[in-house]
Amino acid sequence: MPDDVLGALLAGAEPDELATDTHRRSAIEALPPASRDWGRIDARSEEPRWGMLVDAERCIGCWSCAVICRSENDVPVGMWWNRILTDGDGLDTPSVDEHGQLSMEWLPLACQHCDDAPCEKVCPTAATFTDEEGIVGVDPDRCIGCRYCMAACPYGVRVFNWGPGEHAPGVDEGMVAPRPVGTVEKCTLCVHRLAEDQVPSCVVSCPAQARIFGDLNAEDSRITQLLRDRGGEQLLGSKGTEPKVRYLPPRRRRSL
Amino acid sequence: MSLATPTSTSTSARPGARLLAWYALLGAGVLVGIASFAYQWQTGLTVTGLTNAATWGLYIVVFMFLVGISAGGLIVVAGSELVDSHRFEPLSRLAVIVSGTAVLGAAISIIPDLGRPQRAWAMMVSPQLMSPLVWDMAVISVYLTIAAIDLWILTRPTPMPRTLRRMAIVTLPVAVLVHSVTAWIFGFLVARPFWNTAILAPLFISSALVSGTALVLVVTYVTARTTAWRPPSTIYADLARLLVWFVAVDLFLLATELITAYTSQTAYHLAPLEMLFTGRLAPLFWSQLVLGVAVPLVVYATPALRRRTPLVVAAAVLSILGVFAKRVNILMPGMYDLQIALDPGIPLGRAGQGFGIDTLYVPTVVEYGVMLGLFAFLAMLITLGVRRWVAPAAATTERP
Numbered sequence: 001m002p003d004d005v006l007g008a009l010l011a012g013a014e015p016d017e018l019a020t021d022t023h024r025r026s027a028i029e030a031l032p033p034a035s036r037d038w039g040r041i042d043a044r045s046e047e048p049r050w051g052m053l054v055d056a057e058r059c060i061g062c063w064s065c066a067v068i069c070r071s072e073n074d075v076p077v078g079m080w081w082n083r084i085l086t087d088g089d090g091l092d093t094p095s096v097d098e099h100g101q102l103s104m105e106w107l108p109l110a111c112q113h114c115d116d117a118p119c120e121k122v123c124p125t126a127a128t129f130t131d132e133e134g135i136v137g138v139d140p141d142r143c144i145g146c147r148y149c150m151a152a153c154p155y156g157v158r159v160f161n162w163g164p165g166e167h168a169p170g171v172d173e174g175m176v177a178p179r180p181v182g183t184v185e186k187c188t189l190c191v192h193r194l195a196e197d198q199v200p201s202c203v204v205s206c207p208a209q210a211r212i213f214g215d216l217n218a219e220d221s222r223i224t225q226l227l228r229d230r231g232g233e234q235l236l237g238s239k240g241t242e243p244k245v246r247y248l249p250p251r252r253r254r255s256l
Numbered sequence: 257m258s259l260a261t262p263t264s265t266s267t268s269a270r271p272g273a274r275l276l277a278w279y280a281l282l283g284a285g286v287l288v289g290i291a292s293f294a295y296q297w298q299t300g301l302t303v304t305g306l307t308n309a310a311t312w313g314l315y316i317v318v319f320m321f322l323v324g325i326s327a328g329g330l331i332v333v334a335g336s337e338l339v340d341s342h343r344f345e346p347l348s349r350l351a352v353i354v355s356g357t358a359v360l361g362a363a364i365s366i367i368p369d370l371g372r373p374q375r376a377w378a379m380m381v382s383p384q385l386m387s388p389l390v391w392d393m394a395v396i397s398v399y400l401t402i403a404a405i406d407l408w409i410l411t412r413p414t415p416m417p418r419t420l421r422r423m424a425i426v427t428l429p430v431a432v433l434v435h436s437v438t439a440w441i442f443g444f445l446v447a448r449p450f451w452n453t454a455i456l457a458p459l460f461i462s463s464a465l466v467s468g469t470a471l472v473l474v475v476t477y478v479t480a481r482t483t484a485w486r487p488p489s490t491i492y493a494d495l496a497r498l499l500v501w502f503v504a505v506d507l508f509l510l511a512t513e514l515i516t517a518y519t520s521q522t523a524y525h526l527a528p529l530e531m532l533f534t535g536r537l538a539p540l541f542w543s544q545l546v547l548g549v550a551v552p553l554v555v556y557a558t559p560a561l562r563r564r565t566p567l568v569v570a571a572a573v574l575s576i577l578g579v580f581a582k583r584v585n586i587l588m589p590g591m592y593d594l595q596i597a598l599d600p601g602i603p604l605g606r607a608g609q610g611f612g613i614d615t616l617y618v619p620t621v622v623e624y625g626v627m628l629g630l631f632a633f634l635a636m637l638i639t640l641g642v643r644r645w646v647a648p649a650a651a652t653t654e655r656p
Contacts, residue, residue: 077607079308085598107598118447124393125375126384144378145301145371147311148389154447154595156602160311160371163302166607181300182371236595239446 039204041197043221049134051216051244053223054108058210061106065202072201074178076165081187082110111157111187112243119149135189145182154239158186282636289629292622303622307604310591310617315369318627320583322362323438328468329355331431334424346487349410351472353641356403361634368626388441399434402427411645435460448590450528455513462506467579470572477569483647496562503553528589540581548578
């Protein structure tokens with residue numbers, strides 16, 4: 001029985017292997033499913049449709065997810081597939097309302113993987129596509145670099161390879177091939193990790209567990225349950241793009 | 257090529273030398289363009305001023321502008337044919353040359369904007385038919401073909417009025433489509449409220465008529481000044497009378513769009529308007545309205561003024577510049593206006609650039625170089641075309 005229970009869990013050990021006494025066993029079973037199988041996709045239906053739920057109340061604005069995304073996906077310097085916007089008075093300053101109440105919230109923003117993706121509709125070469133599991137992807141071989149998709153995206157989450165990408169030392173050993181100069185790229189929901197039953201790297205790296213990833217078609221997935229229990233807002237819902245990334249707004253104001 | 261027609265001695269003592277200098281100047285311009293484009297090809301679009309926040313810039317402005325310019329000639333010719341007006345018949349060849357050159361220029365201008373022009377064939381081989389960009393490629397190709405056929409018909413030794421008339425029936429709807437589809441490239445985007453308006457297509461048509469007719473007027477004047485060809489002396493006043501209507505409609509459509517957006521008083525409509533009225537685009541916007549619309553309109557509409565040919569030509573030049581400014585003022589507010597404008601904004605795309613919410617776009621020398629080359633090339637084509645098909649023909653039919 002290892003002393004480092006969390007480390008063993010992260011390494012993929014089953015809770016049963018770790019529990020030697022009833023006290024510890026019940027403590028582990030009390031953990032939410034996402035912690036028990038941390039980093040693993042919790043449920044998968046016959047026809048998965050991947051989605052993400054961002055709990056804005058839990059987000060602490062640390063940018064961990066944004067940084068790990070860059071190393072995971074070999075994103076060049078100057079570009080971000082995933083970033084944290086601050087709803088306050090500037091990047092690191094809270095806004096003050098008329099009663100002197102401070103407020104600052106964060107909006108983690110990456111591709112929303114829309115069901116009705118405006119970027120896909122305008123692409124002249126079908127380089128942007130939606131795969132059978134609902135992920136909006138870009139095929140760099142087909143992309144001619146017209147950037148029409150960037151004009152069409154209301155969320156501003158696509159980035160273009162203006163020139164040869166520069167990489168910080170140690171951040172050019174990602175899990176995916178670099179994209180050629182003159183093409184558009186963006187979040188893929190870490191499609192390469194899904195094949196290995198792993199959740200996207202932004203989800204696993206979030207210290208506040210603000211991101212919940214899963215199969216929207218699986219009845220027993222945590223994301224489906226949370227969407228059922230707490231709802232989940234779509235960003236710029238009035239644009240009719242039907243994103244598969246949803247947001248849980250903060251339920252109460254943080255006191256700062 | 258026989259250039260020096262010694263029938264007129266008043267314009268120039270040595271037209272041959274001047275023409276040679278003109279071609280040399282344009283040739284130098286084309287070389288600058290080729291060199292600039294080669295440099296951009298080598299290094300990528302990183303040598304432009306474009307960023308992930310302003311992804312379209314000068315190249316797209318020039319594209320919109322040239323598509324518009326191409327309207328004038330073909331519509332004036334086709335329109336006159338259909339209403340049996342022979343007033344502009346002497347301008348037929350010249351107008352078709354200007355139109356055809358402009359639409360060819362529009363097709364070329366999109367190439368340097370592509371990240372990977374070498375793969376542009378994918379648009380033709382396996383197009384995604386929902387994309388307005390694909391429709392535009394198709395309709396521009398048809399338009400270019402029509403211009404070529406029109407020019408062929410007009411340069412036959414025997415006139416073919418009935419064929420020309422049949423062509424006109426095809427030309428007008430295609431011309432309307434060219435400008436509409438170009439407008440829809442922008443107008444269909446829900447992400448850009450400033451562009452997402454039904455009036456964009458009519459607005460593109462009216463601007464096209466203004467700039468296209470104005471350019472035909474200017475080229476007519478330059479040709480008459482530098483060759484033996486003489487159009488009817490009333491042609492400038494006639495074109496100016498046409499321009500009164502085109503400019504007025506263009507102004508009306510712009511006004512109704514801006515007033516509708518302004519009176520709505522909703523934030524997402526007001527943000528781009530503030531950019532135009534008082535923000536960073538205000539100098540260009542107000543110059544466009546005063547110098548590009550109001551001043552020319554007064555010249556075209558006042559009978560005493562429009563009889564003074566040099567004044568009308570100057571007004572036409574202002575109209576062309578005004579429509580160019582208008583293209584900038586349509587593109588940039590749409591580009592700058594983010595739907596989620598929270599700090600720190602969009603990663604601009606290059607090392608050291610950081611993020612930006614409404615990052616100013618300024619074209620670089622490379623972009624200006626490429627476009628200089630394109631305009632020099634188009635001016636060369638127009639000069640060659642006019643010398644080949646307009647001016648020599650005049651040598652035999654010149655009026656006393």
